[in-house]
Amino acid sequence: MIQKEDSAPATVQGIPPKLRGKPWPTLVAVAVGVMMVALDSTIVAIANPAIQQDLHASLADVQWITNGYLLALAVSLITAGKLGDRFGHRQTFLIGIAGFIVTSAAIGLSGSVALIVLFRVLQGLCGALMQPAALGLLRITFPPEKLNMAFGIWGGVVGISTAAGPIVGGALVEHVSWQSVFFINVPVGLAALVLGLLILKDERAERAPQHLDALGVTLLSAAMFCLVWGLIKAPEWGWRDARTLGFLLAALLAFTGFAFWENRVREPLIPLRMFRSVPLTAGTVLMILMSFSFIGGLFFVTFYLQNVHGLSPVDSGLHLLPLTAMMIVGSPIAGAAIGKLGPRIPLVTGMVLTAVSLWGMSTMTADSGMGTVSLWFVLLGLGLAPVMVGATDVIVSNAPTELAGVAGGVQQSAMQIGGSLGTAVLGVLMASRVDTVLPRKWAEAGLEPLPAEQAGSLAAAAKVGAVPPAEPGTPQQTVDAVAGAVHAAFTSGMGLAFTVGGVVAVVAAGVAGFTRKAPEAEADVRTSEPRTSGASAPVAGPGPKSAEA
Helix, strand or coil: EEECCCCCCCCCCCCCCCCCCCCHHHHHHHHHHHHHHHHHHHHHHHHHHHHHHHCCCCHHHHHHHHHHHHHHHHHHHHHHHHHHEEEECHHHHHHHHHHHHHHHHHHHHHHHHHHHHHHHHHHHHHHHHHHHHHHHHHHHHCHHHHHHHHHHHHHHHHHHHHHHHHHHHHHHHHHCCCCCHHHHHHHHHHHHHHHHHHHHHCEEECCCCCCCCCHHHHHHHHHHHHHHHHHHHHHHHHCCCCCHHHHHHHHHHHHHHHHHHHCCCCCCCHHHHHCCCHHHHHCCCCCHHHHHHHHHHHHHHHHHHHHHEEEEEEEEHHHHHHHHHHHHHHHHHHHHHHHCCCCCCHHHHHHHHHHHHHHHHCCCCCCCCHHHHHHHHHHHHHHHHHHHHHHHHHHHHCCCCCHHHHHHHHHHHHHHHHHHHHHHHHHHHHCCCCCCCCHHHHHHHHCCCCCCCCCCHHHHHHHCCEEEEEEECHHHHHHHHHHHHHHHHHHHHHHHHHHHHHHHHHHHHHHHHHCCCHHHHCCCCCEEECCCCCCCCCCCCCCCCCCCC
């Protein structure tokens, strides 16, 4: 049974009573808020160079603008989902929106990098409140047979916003200011806040959590921080560096302590027996592997487009439109297909298409035409659309309704871990290949060997496809030879990264074979509390039937 604890009047000015708390209006309200977060995820990267120049910041300072947000998000997603389960997804979602608006405005008004980083961390915490709550609201509001379509439209909104980020961001930075990139969140957020206040209804599962596992939150947050930070810094420090190993070991110890505690506490943050559901576990692993291959591989594409092909940031965003367009178009179609066929066939097919596209992208060179590049982007978008929709559906629909927020946090955390792991691992493989190939290409071009210091600077630039500026008076033939050697080494390393990403995608296709949609009668996984003092009590039972759409 769902408890409706909304004290708002039945009739809200401007909103017909029949729209309040109904599935499709709820999707609209949630989508506007999600659009703001998705837009922000890509738009900020365009502003970083302008921030660095305007505030005379170092590269490390600018990196913290991104890393601070990602760390805050990764650390708090599951806890934020639990807060939604405990206090209501409506309240959590609205608080997240309000906080996102305030922190966005504060960033735009900040006059130092330190303040920007501080408010970006707070913005990440607010984003974490919104994302699991959005999935929890859809899970509780939509009946099981229509939930996959809701996730399909939700995925389309994310795709549109992600695609628009670089284009909108480039235009704002070029014609207005870098501050406008953050100020744009204010009107969008206010629209989402108004819609949420008028449309969303607080509906909680009968067995909603009553307590917050403070020690579990602490252990999980520490584990996620150490893992993500270790993965972020591993390419810079080196995988054998004591600092990298120290953070990864600390993450392992914290995860072990978390698992030990969760099996003994009366009301755990995450009932680990929830993962006895094979489809839910498979969906989580699939999300990690998909993010590993997709986000890890896509990391190099922007360098390829800008540094190898010489495109501007805005033009790079436009050339990525075939990828995002196919995700936008494919997500609702995938939702419909999953509703008729179940998730297994679309998910396996999607990961096979993803593998083929990644292997195709591994053949790209400096001479590859944009038509060929766009073809692989189209195929990648068609492959990713059913996976993003289907894996989300499998994870959230196979979790108990009273843990819908936690399930949403698990889904988002899986993406964060997979993306960080993929970027780190594929980055190391790519850098290693560049170090091996660059000297050979340099010699084949007939160029004179460089001193060790200059060779190191050249290799560092080659790992992002950048050609160091030539000395005045350098013959054009020499400039072209240097560019050819650098670009050949970069595309060789990128090809290796895409090849490995394709192999991981094939493994993910195998994992997808274990997924299935939870039947309506089994929509919630039955889990039970660990024994305490010789007694046991259920912490999650069969969920309530959702309202009719």
